[in-house]
Amino acid sequence: MAIEHLHDFLQNYFTAHNCELVHNQDGILTVQLTEKMDRALMNRPFYWHYVKSTGFAGEPMKLTLITNPDRRDDKGEWIHFGSPRLQQLFAHLHDNEKFTKLFQKIDTTKKTALYPWLVINIKISYIGKQKRDEIISIGLHLVNGMMKTEMMEYLKTIPLQMTISDYCFTISPLIKVKSGFKRIEAVLENYIENQTYEWADESLKTLNEEIDLLKHFYSDRMDEENLDNKMEQELNEITNRYQPHVLFNVINGGIFYLTDDPTLTIQ
Amino acid sequence: MSKIQLKKDTTFIEEFLTNLDNEGPFSSWELFQMNYQAEATSMTPTFNGLRALDYLPHVDFLPHQIQTAKQAVEEMNGRAILADEVGLGKTIEAGLILKEYMIRGLVKKALILVPASLVSQWAKELNEKFYIPAIPYRKSYNWEQVDILISSIDTAKRSPHREQILDINYDFILIDEAHKLKNHKTKNYEFVRALKKKYCLLLTATPVQNRLIEIFNLVSILKPGHLGNYETFLEQYGKDRKNIKQDAYLKQLVQKVMIRNTRKGTELSNTSRNIETVWLDFTEEEKAFYQELDQLTGTFATFTKITLLREICSSREACFLSLKKMADNENANSEIFRSLMSKIEELPNHSKAEKVVEIIQRNSDEKVIIFTEYRATQLYLQWYLQQNNITSVPFRGGFKSGKKDWMKQLFKNHAQVLIATEAGGEGINLQFCNHLINYDLPWNPMRIEQRIGRIHRYGQEKDVHIYNMAIRETVEEHIMNLLYEKIKLFEQVIGNLDMILAELNITDIETELQTIFSESTSTGEAKIKLDNLSSIIKYTHDSTVSEEKQYGN
Structure with a gap:
């Protein structure tokens, strides 16, 4: 689910933050920021402090972003996957869009039950000599304990909103959120345990080789002071560099109330 | 599984529970999904490969630079000696490696140690080209506060900086001009060995000079024990660098930690150097x-x-x-x-200045850089060019870095000529200019190499034209004929000179030449001595070039 069209992404981002799109043509997008977004993105706290202290409303800036590389010399900022501006937007999303509670939108006149799902999006990093990431999106039915992976892909296909639709009601969870989270963690741990570890074995091999080299290096140098400290430090460096480990990092998560859908089968 | 540590995320669930208790705030579906997309976009899906390339679409990397960065990351695990010849873009390679580690989240805290005169240039390059927020060290900073600091080694090794720095666990250390660390008995060496580091790059254009133990010392910073310990190394290889070509095993070991690209092996040789000696007579x-x-x-x-x-x-x-x-x-x-x-x-205008005007007017659409040894000449030329309606800007090593940048901009956008004195030779890159006039020839041919290196380097797209001015029947004729032309300096020796001089145990060729002149009783005697010197340089060059190919890769 990586971003395919940066321009659409930016358009959606600013629309979701209630910023008006002033100009939007040929890969050039000009948006009128709101005060909130100006404060978040434009890095001018003194301006806002000054304006507020003099009692005026202040004037949020316009921002022009260029996604079309052929037009990058136009007035505005050329934005691409490595540009600081996009990294700033990513960081802003990362900090603010962690939690949610959403309801499936249904047009009905019949009483309809919505079942609670705990959805967790998690980044797993495998770190040995090098590093690799994997993102897993997993959902847990908080009533019957059913689990589903690629949950975000599924959620993309149904309409969601922040309020519950008419004639709908929610079923109370039988599994508490905290123990639900623990179940998900356990499944992921199991998933990791069942993998092959070539990357970790290689890293351990290098780790041991370099430790042997280091010991040999110091074997004849008993004349220097603080020798043990130095060797200890270098041993630590080698260990830090090569000790294989796995990191869990939750991107975001939420409670989703969904209708009973037979296509959501047990994984 | 027991051999792999697992670090779980403990904060998320606590925050989420609080958030649910407080009934929000909750993200809309659009923004929730966008955060997920952003992460999916920035993650690193494979162990190998350079993610950094996707992040830097505005930089045109040369194939050897990408290859070098890949090799340093994938095969050398982030500890390497980058030993390209001058002008092939070691800074670019180092920036690419640092960027890769930052994108992968493996480097947060980095220390970059470079010569004092290059601090601001490094900062500029890393910020503008790589979007790496590197900051030059200032007195008011605490070493702990700033994540990516650039400083000179002399500042860093002084108390109280030294103690603070040695307390920090760095993820990444970079040392430019690392050949200065070849002696393990110096304070600099001891300081660098003591730094706590994860990844480490040593940059140098001249990795091996005349003693093999120097490469042992450099490698020991990166990978202690890789070349054995001190005693056994000395025993086995002695101090003579000639052994490096005799020992295939040693060569192989060195190649595991060192990458060396040469002009010949890269695409840079596509832009050639046209060298023209401009002879003229006095009036x-x-x-x-x-x-x-x-x-x-x-x-x-x-x-x-x-x-x-x-x-x-x-x-x-x-x-x-x-x-x-x-x-x-x-x-x-x-x-x-x-x-x-x-x-x-009573003398009228100088003949050489008139000749220079002629050359500049012949290339009236081109940028030209003029190097002179004398400030008085610099001022005179500025005035004289102006009389002939040629725009020029001065450049001196003594300019503050802000002024240097400003002059460079003026030259790039408004003036046709830049007149630089010797000290201005280091630390500016002028790839947009491809005509260079050596107005007077320095005695030290290394300086010529540095001068040419300003324009004939990575990023130069056109052929480079170099004009050497010399007046017949003067001291310039001697220097030109005996020293420069005889050793074919411009065509062949450039790039190897450093090594040749080290081989001959000549630490400073300038002093050597001064001695020749001051100890000679006549011009004839000086001529013979000059002739001898160039013969020996030429001889050493011919015998070392073949050897050069034997180490590094």
Whole structure:
């Protein structure tokens, strides 16, 4: 689910933050920021402090972003996957869009039950000599304990909103959120345990080789002071560099109330 | 599984529970999904490959630079000696490696140690080209506060900085001009060994000079024990670098931690150097003065005499200033000096300046850089070019970095000519210019290499034209014929000179030349000695070039 069209992404981002799109043509997008977004993105706290202290409303800036590389010399900022501006937007999303509670939108006149799902999006990093990431999106039915992976892909296909639709009601969870989270963690741990570890074995091999080299290096140098400290430090460096480990990092998560859908089968 | 540590995320669920208790705030579906997309976009899906390339679409990397970065990350695990020849983009390679580690989240805290004169240039390059927020060290900073700091090693190793720095666990250390660390008994070496580091890059254009133990010392910073321990290494290989070519095993070991690209092996050789020696004659008046100066100063120390003669070949002003200084300091000969000074004042414009104007006007659409050894000449040329409606800007090593940047911008956008003195040679890159005039030739051929390196380097898209100015029947003719042309300096030796001089145990060729002139009783004797020197340089070059190919890769 990586971003395919940066321009659409930016358009959606600013629309979701209630910023008006002033100009939007040929890969050039000009948006009128709101005060909130100006404060978040434009890095001018003194301006806002000054304006507020003099009692005026202040004037949020316009921002022009260029996604079309052929037009990058136009007035505005050329934005691409490595540009600081996009990294700033990513960081802003990362900090603010962690939690949610959403309801499936249904047009009905019949009483309809919505079942609670705990959805967790998690980044797993495998770190040995090098590093690799994997993102897993997993959902847990908080009533019957059913689990589903690629949950975000599924959620993309149904309409969601922040309020519950008419004639709908929610079923109370039988599994508490905290123990639900623990179940998900356990499944992921199991998933990791069942993998092959070539990357970790290689890293351990290098780790041991370099430790042997280091010991040999110091074997004849008993004349220097603080020798043990130095060797200890270098041993630590080698260990830090090569000790294989796995990191869990939750991107975001939420409670989703969904209708009973037979296509959501047990994984 | 037991051998792999697992670190779980403990904060998320606590925050989420609080958030649910407080009934929000909750993200909309759009923004929730966008955060997920952003993460999916920035993650690193494979162990290998360079993610950084996707992040830097505005930089055109050369194939050897990408290859070097890949090798340093994937095969050398982030500890490497980058030993490309001058001008092939070691900074670019290092920036790419650092960027890769930052994108992968493996480096947060980095220390970049470079010569003081290059600090701001490194900062600029890393910020503008790589979007790496590297900051030059300032007095008010705490070493702990800033994540990516650039400093000179001299500042860093001084108390109290030293103690603070040694307390920090760095993820990444970079040392530019690392050949200065070749001696393990120096304070610098000891300091660098003591740094706590994860990844480490050593940058140098001249990795091995004459002693093999130097490479042992460099490698020991990165990978202690890789070349054995000190005693066994000395025993096995001795101190002579010649052993490196005899020992295939040692060569192989060195290649595991060192990458060396040469001009020949890369695409840079596509832009060639056209070198033209511009011979000219003094006018009759100038010739007369030159001869008078030569005769009248006959009784002086040879060095003083040579200096004055070289100066008059550059400009009347340069010579005049020296004469004035001598007249003020030396009572005995002040009469001679004063009479010479009054004769200089009568001379018309300098022939060389006229020739330069001719060259510049011939290339009226091109940017030209002129190097001179003398500030007086620099000022004179500026004035003289202006008289001929040629726009120029001055450049000196003593300029503050802000002024340097400003002058460079002025040159790039508004002026046709940049006139630089020697000290301006280091630390500016002028790839947008491809004509270079050596207005007077320095005695030290290394300086010529640095001068040419300013324009003939990574990023130069056109052929480079170099003009060497020399006046017939003067001291310049000797230097040109004996030193430069004989060793085919411009065509062949450049790039290897450092190594050759080290091989010959000549630490400073300038001193060597001064000695030749000051210890010679006649011009003829000086000529013979110069001739000998260039013969030996040429001989050493021919025998080392083949050897050069034997180590590094």
